[in-house]
Amino acid sequence: DQQVKQNSPSLSVQEGRISILNCDYTNSMFDYFLWYKKYPAEGPTFLISISSIKDKNEDGRFTVFLNKSAKHLSLHIVPSQPGDSAVYFCAASAYTTGANNLFFGTGTRLTVIP
């Protein structure tokens, strides 16, 4: 039972344009959401997070939006750069199941075309 879903396995975007990666979740107990980026042969690295009490968090070129009523979050990258090409995982956690028990989506492979 996949509680966090990333329905787009891949996304291609031109350099300089906006990349939008989407994520849906089913568990209303989730109260913290994170995005991780993964390059080949490396472990995932933390990118940005958002608490359920917020609907937006911004960090440089990266912005995460949370729509609790729709159980949907998205990651916007503006402008996209070739170095952003990687697999992006969204993840969620709930206080009741432990902050380090992250439920991950299956990932979206982003390719930024120069």
Place this chain on the structure above:
Amino acid sequence: KAGVTQTPRYLIKTRGQQVTLSCSPISGHRSVSWYQQTPGQGLQFLFEYFSETQRNKGNFPGRFSGRQFSNSRSEMNVSTLELGDSALYLCASSLGAGINTGELFFGEGSRLTVL
């Protein structure tokens, strides 16, 4: 600051054998979590250790076990290996105390192939 170190990076086992994987967290981090990554399931939480105690556990059979030592290093063990255990096993560390936001630092993983 040294990152999370996992050993071995690659290993091949046969069905029925057992395997032990090791993880050294970032210095000062007391929480170590283990995840299994497979193509179809993505990353799935195995368990978390904090101060030598298992603090949380995912939905994996008892063949998967772990422990943490006083220096926060952790090992996970899989007994009676099955073909479906072939995966990338990722270890992640965090401070683990105070405000715990789930921001984890991952190692590069141990890739296990079961033949």
